[in-house]
Amino acid sequence: MSIFVNAETTVVIQGISPTSQGLYHGLRNRAYGTKVVAGTNPKRGGETIEGIPVFASVAEAVEATGATASFISVPPPAAPAAILEAAEAGVPFIVCITEGIPAHDEARVYNRLRREFPGTRLLGPNCPGIISAGQCNIGITSGDIALPGGPVGLVSRSGTVFYQAMYELTQKGIGQTTGVGIGGDPVPGTSFIDVLQAFEADPETKAILMIGEIGGSAEEEAAAFIKEHVSKPVVAYIAGVTAPPGRKMGHAGAIVSGSKGTAKAKMEALAAAGVLVAQNPTEAGEKMAEVVRHLG
Template structure:
């Protein structure tokens, strides 16, 4: 099985007529994802390589039966696009847009919790989700993923998401689902959401978790793992040498007041029984060792 999406997931691309939307939307379709519609206000009745375009998500979902949306729009439109998808009854929304103002992200999180609890947001500022051989929503290259499991991946870092996939695939270890949750301060889906889903998935036998400095999400995940996860977990935390007080790439990757350090996160993960690696390649090696013993 996979988590959140599968081969039957029907996807709308909000922004399909733009350069990035077209590139990634068609790439997802060519991977085998069921991309059934695009949404661009004012362009209803046109198409992108046979994919029909609608003026609104509500209309697109009603006609196609889509349950997922891939949002590829500029930052100033992203919050409205997420809320539009939720209001249309879309259950799973992937937003890759970067540089969305923090106040907009906080507003979206609040509105989704209050008005649309049935909608799960992945992102913003994330690579998306791939269930190898089944569904790919986002910007991850399907070429580096290997179908068949038994490893689930969840990562805050986009680049390290790709490396984790590549490292495992090169070693012949397949993945059930790889989820890039993004590194912004207000993510829609967090480590715990993914860990709980992997724990419930019978095909996922082990989990590779990639964190980074800043915030307390890894510490919260460690407590959840200790209390609720029975499957082996390997973790790598990026940012060991990052200077305190300086933002490192992601809006959420900042160490402040002695909190959010890589070493602190690594320590609490070890205390929870997680196998902690000191670099991405070692994380892959440790996971291979675990899979060989399953």
């Protein structure tokens, strides 16, 4: 089984053109087996690009194809409007990989989605996307690093560590159900807790690998949720173990302020919640391999 997307998910690429990153990654997603059914571009409605019909708006694309997910790869100034356009068209799942959206714009869009479009889930922005191994890949994750079959679900703030963690499992012959990159921006559309809750409810996900990073309080909040609501074993790694206070990493949300948001504080909170905490991604893979060996 998988969470959020599956083999039946149909995708519209927002911001498609013959030279766009959306087309490049959308074609890779299609080659993986994802059902890419439409693209949108206000200036190219009625065209067909690489076999993908293009519509002037998301509403037109949804009406014609019944698309159930959107893949947004547009520049930062256009991304908030693109997210809202998809929500207004009734798309239930939106993946936005765009980096560099101002935090106040993210907050505005997040609050509008919660208030006006409760049936729509946003993944991202500034995220690698989602891959349900062997079924559906939306975003920029390389499909060949994922091994279908479960029993492990992955959730990560960091994109590159997400790829490494998935590949560590694949090298050990450990399959994945779904890998979810939530992104490292200050206002993610989908949180650790959202994904943990979905994995807890998924009967085919037997264990969870969580990748956090310095900055913010998301990992501490996840730890509290795990302690109270997650019955499945969780392994975690926090990127930025050696970062000094005040150091900003590549993500807007990855900044340490005083003693808050440090890797040490996050690791301690997770360990106190019963999570197996690793010191590096390779060790995380090793710990998960041990967990999988003892699954009933």
